[in-house]
Amino acid sequence: MDIETPAALIDERRMAGNIARMQDHLAALGVRLRPHVKTSKCVEVARAQQKAGAAGITVSTLKEAEQFFAAGFSDVLYAVCIAPDKLDRAVALVAKGCALTLLVDSVTAAQAVVAKGKAAGLTFAVMIEIDSDGHRSGVQPGAPELLDIGRVLQAGGATVKGVLTHAGSSYDLDTPQALQALAEQERALCVRAAERLRAVGIASPEVSIGSTPTAIAAQNLEGVTEVRAGVYVFFDLVMSNVGVCTPQDVALSVLTTVIGHQPEKGWVIVDAGWMAMSRDRGTQRQKIDYGYGAVCDVAGNVIDGLIVSGANQEHGIVSRRDGTADTGLVERFPIGARLRILPNHACATGAQYPSYVAVTPAGDAAPWPRFQGW
């Protein structure tokens, strides 16, 4: 491959497999998939998800909403509670014809959305965030405030599309039993919140749940209308430790070149440091700590026991995961040799690059740009 290093490679075959797996699983459960494009921030990746059957996209920033809308994605869910001073950008998107859905989890934010909608003379579509596992934001499914928020939105002329939750604590689990239990909790609490709203006359047709682990673990999605998942498109080592993929499913890797050695220590120095891998150490507290990534040969086959054990900004240290010094690594990987590194966290690693390099099974490579910023 004639690609300058470090480079973020997308294995198109693996990516297609990951997309098909999630799409088929959710279709079998009778729900729509609304992929979270924060993982890739890349139009080509989102198009592959759309082509496979995804319905709409989820975004984490208004910049993603703007960029994907400009690329032809019109059904956009902005799944972070909106700050009042971001509403002008939301107005601009809706005015251009974007079917944008906003998120709130407080009366204060609901009031701001309603006021801005009235001032701009448009109807915002809004979902209410539910806290289904205590890990972050969202209103409790049984809280009085849920109904207060719904009433403020409905009375103020907004369209209450429904409720949304994200069981992000699934990243901390690693058994099928625990994942299935959390998936059911995520479903049940979100459905319950929707039923409470409906009981007081707030239609709330949509029940949107999801995280990659709970989406995969779910066996029953009764009452749910759509699932959101992001990292499944690439998968990564954190997901492998959670138990929802294997390292050989990981579609994103960093191509790197050997630039030196410390022979006595069994260190191979490569040009993939933390700038190329990100600072994400998500496997640190999991059952297998991969350092800054798992080392593969240039074809993407995992080399058992080798990790990026340390990283400076533009230097990675490849060595054995068990801490022993393999002095044979110097001959095996001479200066100029190339390796591929699987990332801990694909969302964080991708964010370090202005562009991916997408590689087909035939070995053809093409740049797939991604965007940065807010």
Place this chain on the structure above:
Amino acid sequence: MDIETPAALIDERRMAGNIARMQDHLAALGVRLRPHVKTSKCVEVARAQQKAGAAGITVSTLKEAEQFFAAGFSDVLYAVCIAPDKLDRAVALVAKGCALTLLVDSVTAAQAVVAKGKAAGLTFAVMIEIDSDGHRSGVQPGAPELLDIGRVLQAGGATVKGVLTHAGSSYDLDTPQALQALAEQERALCVRAAERLRAVGIASPEVSIGSTPTAIAAQNLEGVTEVRAGVYVFFDLVMSNVGVCTPQDVALSVLTTVIGHQPEKGWVIVDAGWMAMSRDRGTQRQKIDYGYGAVCDVAGNVIDGLIVSGANQEHGIVSRRDGTADTGLVERFPIGARLRILPNHACATGAQYPSYVAVTPAGDAAPWPRFQGW
């Protein structure tokens, strides 16, 4: 301030103070300062360093070399051992008139540099990397290979500019005594390496050392010609824990907006998640663990005891560092309120942004672009 959040603010007054402090310190010790612009990747920041007296720049990638050369910086040291397949880009830079210096720490790389120089009909200026603290790359100062590398370069027609080391293990220290000892070790070992080369007829006029902590700690730089340092321009919480600055010196902060609360937990949810802060948890093993950053008021004054205790991609959780739930935070920081977050590691946080926002003492704000990629 009418700035969209999250934003990476540069406090120009603090930055100017940090630049002056390092420049004055090194001038008093009789050495040149060659700032490492990998920290900012920003032409405006490097110009401020140059204006204050810096001599040349240090870069960590060829993209930095190309971008800064295009902006008028002609004296460029690429301080990562070059991969042979990157030499064509180095040739292109030298051919355009860039006074580029390359780095090697092996005979193999030296041979590749020599071969490429001959093939391209130009003279590369090269330094040899010395390992002064065992933390990464570089040849041992007493190793026979040091002389072999020098001979290969000299015989092959390259200009051996001298030796270079980086005592990066200084980041793990936190007492003036330990830092001074490491600074002296860095100096002494690098000077020794230069003397060995000179003794066999390889001129090696330059002795280049440095890391921000050892640069600040150094009391005597006899034999050294230049010091490289990067993060001092902004400083950060890691450097505060190392003991070479205070949080009030930190010139880079992330402006963020409150988007929600979990009142019972004492959590304030802000729009600065790990995408805005980076995944760097460099203070995790230091004496004060700041989570994903230290919280300041909008003017940049540290609010004692508040940190970003957790982060998802676009959500930060602000809470008390001692783990207690301050339920008064909800009233104190309502939805829409703004805060500033000091980063663990300025190099990593800056890399998350396509542009900084530079703020003058009068409150004027200007975009200062930075670049991404390799």
